Structures are given as structure tokens and as C-alpha cells.
Amino acid sequence: MTLVTEGLEEDKGLFLIDLQITGGNNIKVIIDGDRDLSISDCVNISRAIEHNLDREIEDFALEVASCGATEPLTYPRQYQKNVGRKLAVVTKEEKIEADLVGVENGKIHLKWTAKEPKPVGKGKHKVQKEKKIAFEDIEKAQVIINFNK
CATH class of the missing domain: 2.30.30 (SH3 type barrels.)
Incomplete structure (x- = not known):
């Protein structure tokens, strides 16, 4: 969670919708923003998280996505x-x-x-x-x- 928060601090217009960590170290991060999101927003958050994790110590799968257009509003x-x-x-x-x-x-x-x-x-x-x-x-x-x- 700390890595996600740090990544989001780089762009105050982005915020976390959901974070899931499942077996096998599958990490799924769903973000939204005060403006329409771009692919580069997801890439930047992904890099901010991945940069602070070491695959040599523990392997993981990381997915960062924007909140879908059909998803309910929650915040x-x-x-x-x-x-x-x-x-x-x-x-x-x-x-x-x-x-x-x-x-x-x-x-x-x-x-x-x-x-x-x-x-x-x-x-x-x-x-x-x-x-x-x-x-x-x-x-x-x-x-x-x-x-x-």
C-alpha cells in the first residue's frame, strides 16, 4: 500500500480505487483521476511500484489499470x-x-x-x-x- 501511495503522490490528480494482492503475489491496482486517465498515467504508477520491488527476492505480477467506464462510482x-x-x-x-x-x-x-x-x-x-x-x-x-x- 505504501508503494501505491508514494506513486500517487507524484500526481495529486490521481487516486486509488482498489488494491488487491492475491496468492502468487499478483498485484492489481485500480486508479482513477480528477481528469480522464491516459495509458501513461497507468504506466507511471506501475513504474513507481515496480521500481521499489525486487524480483530477485520475490517474483510478482503487477497490473495497473484505470477504473472502467462501467464501474460504479465509489468516491x-x-x-x-x-x-x-x-x-x-x-x-x-x-x-x-x-x-x-x-x-x-x-x-x-x-x-x-x-x-x-x-x-x-x-x-x-x-x-x-x-x-x-x-x-x-x-x-x-x-x-x-x-x-x-
Whole structure:
């Protein structure tokens, strides 16, 4: 863990999502950033870790990867990076697909359009909705990838 932390200190825009060390000294490091990651970001972290390990003493396999686009958001920094994108957010009470318009004071701010029954007459009309949800109330949140744009 110390080697990963030292590697991440070189670029304060990067942060650790997951670290797994399994049998046979297989090391898997998943990182994300406040900006989009490049292959060179993963290479730099890999080199920072590998430079401090000695294969002569103990062999290991090292994999450093960026957090996948389909992975759930787990840290507040990830939400900030995704402002302006559409999210699928699950809480205990509901599931919302909405645009993430802001992150502040431990909450995310969502906006979306919903179809609701008209107050008078038959049929439905579109209504603009918005909601702020505290991080601790979010059970799962994922970016919705739209290939139609």
C-alpha cells in the first residue's frame, strides 16, 4: 500500500480505487483521476511500484489499470469528475436516471425530465425534476454511456 501511495503522490490528480494482492503475489491496482486517465498515467504508477520491488527476492505480477467506464462510482472525487454526465443512481427509496449537475456539501445534485399525469384532464405532461442526494444515501451510482451522440 505504501508503494501505491508514494506513486500517487507524484500526481495529486490521481487516486486509488482498489488494491488487491492475491496468492502468487499478483498485484492489481485500480486508479482513477480528477481528469480522464491516459495509458501513461497507468504506466507511471506501475513504474513507481515496480521500481521499489525486487524480483530477485520475490517474483510478482503487477497490473495497473484505470477504473472502467462501467464501474460504479465509489468516491466523491469521481462524482465531481462526472458533472454534466447522466447517472443511474440507486438509493433505498428509488432509482433515478438523471443529469449530474453538481456536487457540494456531501451531496450530488441531479436534474431530469419525468412524465407525470396532467393535473387536469387525461394524459401526461413533462415535468422538470431535481433532487439532492447525500453520498451516504447512495447505494450505487453509475455513469450511463450514450453511444448515440
